[in-house]
Amino acid sequence: MASSSSNNTHGKNLRNAVVALLAPLPSIFFYLSFLRHYSAAAEAGSLSPLWTWCYHHPLLLANTLFFLNVNVLFWLIGVLQSSHWMIDLYWTMIPLLLIHYFSTHPLAQCNSWRSRLVILLTWVWSIRLTHSYFRREKWQWGAREDWRFSDMHQQYGQKWWWISFFAVYLAQQVFLMGICLPLYVVHSKDKQLNIWDLLASLVCLTGVTIAYFADTQLHNFVTRNERLKKLGQDLVPNLDEGLWQYSRHPNYFGEQLWWWGLVIFAWNLGCGWCFVGALVNSLCLAYVTILVEERMLKQQYRAEAYKNYRKRTSVWIPWFKTSLTGKEKET
Structure with missing residues (x-):
């Protein structure tokens, strides 16, 4: 069989x-x-x-x-x-x-x-991104x-x-x-070519680099939990290490940097109106972010940990964690 x-x-x-x-x-x-x-x-x-x-x-x-x-x-x-x-x-x-x-x-x-x-x-x-896709799908x-x-x-x-x-x-x-x-x-x-092309390139490469490391850290986290599940052990409820300790969605942030980097190329050529495409995409990803986080909160084993993580950690743009107040800790 x-x-x-x-x-x-x-x-x-x-x-x-x-x-x-x-x-x-x-x-x-x-x-x-x-x-x-x-x-x-x-x-x-x-x-x-x-x-x-x-x-x-x-x-x-x-x-x-x-x-x-x-x-x-x-x-x-x-x-x-x-x-x-x-x-x-x-x-x-x-x-x-x-x-x-x-x-x-x-x-x-x-x-x-x-x-x-x-x-x-x-x-x-x-x-x-193709590598990330196939790695996530176990090369299928x-x-x-x-x-x-x-x-x-x-x-x-x-x-x-x-x-x-x-x-x-x-x-x-x-x-x-x-x-x-x-x-x-x-x-x-x-x-x-001018200095704006160099800036656009740096923004694009920074975005790709952030997205790569964020996706790799997420992949390692998911792989570790799959291994723990097979062993019948408790799962790690939340990823808050590496880039994920500064942003709840660093992979999304990196991806957005890539597209806005391309906008700089267009702006430099007198077509700043191209920002509309990147803006619509960012707004769509903001909605996807809400859906993803709602999905996280529906998983009982991680709901409480994710609530605290969400209170302390920036949504997209990497930033230092905020401290929980006494009232927030109680809730």
């Missing part, structure tokens, strides 16, 4: 890996076809209406491909599998795909050094979907199959395309 279960797990893991690797190919092949036709048309002096539209509307084309390939195709796969796990994985990959799209589009005009710098930073961010593809989607599935019941299109996918397009606008701006403005 154990061997059969293991084979089923390996089979599911392999199938999900194949599905995930094949899923973005329609957009990739379409874009490569556009580049090939554009290159040929540049020599011949003619371009079909479809490819002309793709040439003149790079941002609209990116959103169209996102809608068809991610919203529609990923959603159909999620409905068939009864699990919308793939969007969580591709959150780590879509910005990387977008920046290579923006940098190679024929209309791109940019400072080549700034382009290389931001591409490199995006690769570092993506590798960090599609073992589970985000708990928020599972909760919404229970909430909406039989209606979830169509509500999920809007709640999981269309919403993700708004967030992802919004926060990735600086990647587009970097490849649509040509300006010499």
Whole structure:
């Protein structure tokens, strides 16, 4: 029985890996076809209406491909599998795909050094987050979907199959395309590198570094509790060591620094309005923070410890612990 279960797990893991690797190919092949036709048309002096539209509307084309390939195709796969796990994985990959799209589009005009710098930073961010995702999922593809989607599935019941299109996918397009606008701006403005590019890079790298160490400390904490649970011993109720003694969500803080660092790149190029995407994402994460903490307080073994931890520790921005008053200690 154990061997059969293991084979089923390996089979599911392999199938999900194949599905995930094949899923973005329609957009990739379409874009490569556009580049090939554009290159040929540049020599011949003619371009079909479809490819002309793709040439003149790079941002609209990116959103169209996102809608068809991610919203529609990923959603159909999620409905068939009864699990919308793939969007969580591709959150780590879509910005990387977008920046290579923006940098190679024929209309791109940019400072080549700034382009290389931001591409490199995006690769570092993506590798960090992808590693964190697979480490958390025990190196499996599609073992589970985000708990928020599972909760919404229970909430909406039989209606979830169509509500999920809007709640999981269309919403993700708004967030992802919004926060990735600086990647587009970097490849649509040509300006010499300056001190603000250095500052933006430092903010981005600081965010990635904080998020990496915070996620690693959280992973070690969860792994330790899993080991204690198998041994039948009491679980450690709360993580309040390392970065977590200064912030209740240092991983979220690091992630937000990354996106606001990209905003500095855009602001330096005269497109400060790009802050809207990062602001909406931060507000969304603030709501997620509330949901996460409510989830913590529902777990009896950790509720009391987490209440005290919440009273003493900063929510996002790392800061020194505050002392509990006598009244707070009693409550």
